[in-house]
Amino acid sequence: MHSNTKNNITMKKYIYSLLCAATMLFASSCDLDLLDNPNAVTASTASPDFLLNRIQLDYKDFYQGISNTGMDLTRITNQGSAQYESAYTTSSTNGWWNNSYANILADIKFLEPLAIEGGLQRHLGISKTIKAMVMFNLVDVYGDVPYSEALDAGNFNPKVDGGKSIYEAAFATLNEAAAHFTGTSAGSPNDYFYGRNYTRWIKLINTLKLRYYLNLRLTDEAGSKAGIAALVAENNMLGTGDDFAFKFGTSSANPDSRHGDYVDSYTSGGGTYHSTFYMWHMTEAKGFDDPRARFYWYRQVTENSTSVDEIECISQIAPPHYLSGGFIYCLPGTRGYWGRDHLDPDGVPPDGLKRTMWGLYPVGGRFDDNSAKPTNSTSLGAQGKGLYPIMLAAYVDFMLAEYALEINNDAAAAKAYLLSGITKHMSYVKSYALGTQEAGSINAYFAKQSTTLDQDIAAYIAFVASQYDSAGPGNPLLPSKMYVIGREYWLSLFGNGVESYNLYKRTGEPGNMQPGLEQNAGDFPRSFLYPNVYMVTNTNASQKSGLSAQVFWDTNPAGNSWVY
């Protein structure tokens, strides 16, 4: 025990030196400031140009989401569920809600102060126009949605605003946007739509106002009438050449910049089933082909299949309500227009290289020159250099035709607008098509025909003109002039289900549509259920009564009997 003191001293020394060592060790590793994500851009390095690019690109996807649904519902393409309620559940439209609020509107909100600071007037103009379109679209598909309390990270439970007030706010936003397109501006944004032609942006804004007033005609006809009259007088809406369309490229990778429907159909065949009813209208109903049919679709076979392996319905009889209503069933005509009836839930037989495909317009596929080849190659057609026809000059005329007929009761003016609309659409499709690399096969095809494309168009317009004249009560096939306007607008809305769905809800036209195969297909969606991403997260969310709920401007009679 004599060495106790010494031991203690030694021990203390050891402890001391160990603590020193420990401190050294930890000191080198005490940097806990690892909070900035080294993988991402921060607010201070964000670029207004790049933000505006994203806003435009996301908007085109938002448009396409609603458009595809609208086309399915208005029988432009096939809806493959047996019933509406299983096709349009709360999960179905999560993407719309996500993309509109968390992508487009959130980016616009982030961009605005940056753009104001930098004097980037044009950035503001474009982004506000898109913001207004998104708000109109949200109200059109859902009704009341969050607006005044939305886009606030401090409030996880924003309440909805009335659809009408949002419509009005969006209209005001359009006015703000228009102001940003005049006067001086710093910066030069990338404009995917108009290549920095701001005159056209103003024309678009005026056209969106027309759309606004037309949608409001059921609830405020006087206001609509005055508003549209002023727009007509100003005469500064989209005209020929001003079409608002998102145009795709041919880059197949890094990034894939082709029309999505082209990629889905032409990579290995298959893809969307087209609507027997719509194809019937374009090829059989009038007794001659719509000149656009060869642009809309490409047939991989030009004769109807006789194999039940490939197309089961040829061995089956139509459901009773098809027979009693005289609806086309299974195959329109005999020439290989091979699609599906409304709400046909069947599985997919080996018909991917047989069924009718998207054609040249608007997805950038093949022109149908009767070549009847499988379309399982991405080198075919216009290689996906298609477009989204979001708002065309032709649509302006169709909307004005409805205005003239329904608000002004001016059937003659309506007819002029109708024929002008068809003409503009035909020439839009034609000039688009001849601007693609399919021009050669188009010209070669028509060189062999007895009539030119222009003659076909003229004949078509003459036919519709006479149908319009004969339409009216007492004519079972053409029950009203609005039917003809609606039907022709609908036939021009290939690739645009946003407007066809709106048209259908607003006018019920074209009436007498092919019903679902299931006799009781449930409620036709007059609006969509609030999506799951909203319902399960927002304590202020309350689901609507169902798919039959109508948006504020839709004061038409409730229920399916009105839309069918």
Place this chain on the structure above:
Amino acid sequence: MRKALLCIVALFTMTLTFEVSAQQRVITGTVISEEDGLGLPGATILVKGTTVGTTTDLDGNYSITVPGGSDVLIYSFIGLKPAEEVIGNRTIINVTLMTDAAQLNEVVVTAIGIEREKKALGYGVTTVGDEQLSNRPEQDVARVLQGKVPGVNITSTNGMTGSGTNMVIRGYSSATGSNQPLFVVDGVPFNTSTNNTNGFTTGGATTSSRFLDIDPNNIESMSVLKGLSATVLYGDQGRNGVILITTKSGSSKRRPSEVSISQSLFSNKAASLPTYGTEYGNGFQQAPGFFFSNFGPGLNEGITVDHPYAKSSVASVREAFPEFWVDGIVGGTPVKYEYKAYEDPSTAFFRTGMVSNTSVQIAGGSDKTGFSASFGYTDDEGFTPGNEMEKYNFGLGVNSAVTDKLYVNSSFTFAITDLASPPVNAASGSGPSGGIPSVFAHVLYTPRSVDLAGLPFENPTDHSSVYYRGGNDIVNPRWLAKYYSNTSDVQRFFNSTSLVYDVSDDFSVTYRFGLDTYTEKQEKLYNKGAGSGSAAIQSGLYSTANITNTIWNQDLVLNWKKEFSEKFGMSALLGGNSRYDSFIRDGIESQGQLAFGLFNHSNFTSSSAAGLNYVEEQRRIGVYANLTFDYSNFLYLNLSARNDWTSTVEEENRRILYPGASVSFIPTSAFNWNSTVLNDLKLRLAYGTSAGFPSPYSTRNTLAQNAIAFSRDGTLTQTHSVSNTLGNPNLRPELQEEIEFGAEAVMFNNKLSFDLSLYEKNTNDLITTAPIDPSTGFTQTTINVGKIRTRGVEFQATVTPIATASGFTWNSIVNWSLYRSVTMELGGGLEEIVIAGYTNLGNFAIPGEPFNVIKGTGFARDPDGNPIVLSDGIYKADPELKILGDPNPKWTGSWINTFSFKGFSLMGMLEYRHKGDVFSNTVTATLARGVTKDPVADREMSFIMPGVREDGLNADGTTKYVPNDIQISASDYFFSGYQGRTDEPNLFDGSMIRLREVSLGYELPKGLMAKTPFKRATVAISGTNLWKLALNFPPNMNYDVDVLGTGVGNGLGFDFVTGPSSKRFGGTVTLAF
């Protein structure tokens, strides 16, 4: 392993000096362990009634000077039964110490490497010895553990060699955070991540988990710390339980010089393929045709059809095979193709893989220094063509007494794991998800009249895939297996070094350093020419990702102990820990392959970063303390606490302190209850807490960037976008709490022992990646919300029903456990969170429901609950998603029986899982396609779905339902019945019984061995998963619920055609010299 003891302890006692009196005699001898017949280093020899004693050297030899008047020696070794020997007139006494069946004296490794007797522990620890781990057919240490530890749920993602494995201990505690346990190897953390670059719908479901780099044959022992009280010293990383592994190279146990070599050879086969039917062939509605489906006419009708390649819609397929045209005239008459039952996929596609494992262990040393070196080589061929793993494991451990007071113990392991596998991706029964290939997507329902083995799979002109469908729109599985590969090449270095300094007998300082670093190169090699799938993949795709993951870990621990009196002692531990993790992934993805077969990025037309570049680092610092008090060997109190600082939250929330406490009480010792019926009884109670830290970068907002967003007319445009994830600056660590009660007993003269644990675990203010209403501008944020509660029971019993004098013993172990994890609340008004799967079919957290309930599309039902049938004769879907099942097993158990007699040892392990729903697309895809022996039905008949149909209105205006009478064909009944509008028919009860392991070993008698240069020789044959039965699945599916379609993570109970399980059988020879 019972004699496992830190060399420190041995050396301690070795250096003790004792007073020696006169009139002494010297006794020498060897202390031998019964367990392996080898000398026991560090055993204590005491002269009874004195303080005179010594310890054995490394070979177990001792020499003791016995004072006059003493005649009895006491031999003891921790964990073994002490022995007394009367000296008499002997001068040489050799003693064999027997294993102490009284498990309470067993020594177990606990947190921070502290070894303690089991009776002192206030919490449950399960130990697994090397005899349960080595020479197993499986090379994945987690899979070897399946069923062996109550409370640990282990699920393979599928049975492929090298596929990932999911491990969850004591149920779930976090909804969106990790529930995977911490692996600690030789005292330092070991990364076990599953580094998938893709989700389960884009090919990432079965990515390897990095415990694959551990060589099971180099494991000496394993302790599983399950509760928070046991793991509190490990900080947040230990909150999901800790698997403590001591490797042979890392063990500080001194070993006698020995070389042991073992060689194993096993076969590896797919265990859960359906039994295929032979009655019907390809077609639909009883008509032949080249469908996915097998609802064609009977195969015995002698039908022939045109050869599918000649009938192809694709010109290049028709033209490439003149042999399928009569007289070779392409475009003429197709040759006829027999419509008969061809070889089924179980042999036409799957194979028997061979698994070979060579393992060498060399140990030796001097009295101051010991070493252990190991080498392992494994070549593991999967049952799927193209699936193979090669593994090299090198281990070297050195322990040395540098001075009397300073010891060093260092272990190094180096592992090379090279894995190749055909891609696996979620599939629904109509091809793989999103156009991303999956080897199993189409092969399992190959129509019976399609000759998978005989049809050419490659177009001779351009190497592209060819197959039977008219549009050539599915990839030939054989082509896929040959020309598509996912690879992972890992090189891993791991070191654990401890320095121990004994300041005094009562006080020591340990510094432990750990470095775990590996590089993993992951590649996707997809040749062009598939003919289906995403455009990028069809063009040929090559993706490389280089991952470097590093953990630097340091601990400094001060240990102090004090015996205050004979009855009362205490020990204290104070430690500090610093851990730094870094993950770096760089990658490039190319598409547009030029020359077929060549994988070099320059052979591709277009490349991008494809989101593969990612960097993450985090650091945590902790200070921990542990106090133990023991009283009279029957009462133990343990107090612990840890304080952490993390780099993953903002500064004001960085720190969290969490305590734990446990008590162990041995009433049998306290009250002298010991009897032959009740030998020992221990009661324990523990309370523990732990922190959870969020993943890095959750507190601040960022923007997403895309450098190649869109390209038109040669102009490439870029984008910035506000991230959809809202940064939460107020995020703070979460706190988890657990209370645990246990009882352990030894009964009937050590013939029965059991260990029972009951626990309740609560997590509050869970760190949750919660969805928020996108109308806020963000879709999700990481936030402290929600509560999950898990309650559970674990039970392990060991029985020796028979132990005869002739040497026959029957030993039986029963493991049983259950857990109930319930989502108590989500907070913030959240109604549900998708845990895994799809938003419309997945595992959900819903308040009040079991965690992970499966929600999906159910049948629409009438008010009486009958499913409603639509006019097409098929069930109507309920538009609202419904809870369809609970994937959590009600309970699981296993029963391990070992019979030994004269060197023979026969072991069988049965496992049972009770309930727990499984959503299986494998089952429904094959049933819906009509290829399996089930369903047994005359397909010429018509069928009626049981249920009701709508029939107008009742008088009160409600819908009228009448019994369904709509007749449909067999095709519609089975196809639309299983793959129709609803998910509900895809759920099955997952109850399952399985023969997990069986082995028969023989150790050659020592007498025989004495004539050879070898010390020991054993031969064994063994198998895993040789028999199984899923009780409530269609019998001919031969289904195995050991599959995880959502991949490693929190999901459970989904099989998206994820692949069969494996069964392995073979033998091992071990020689030691």
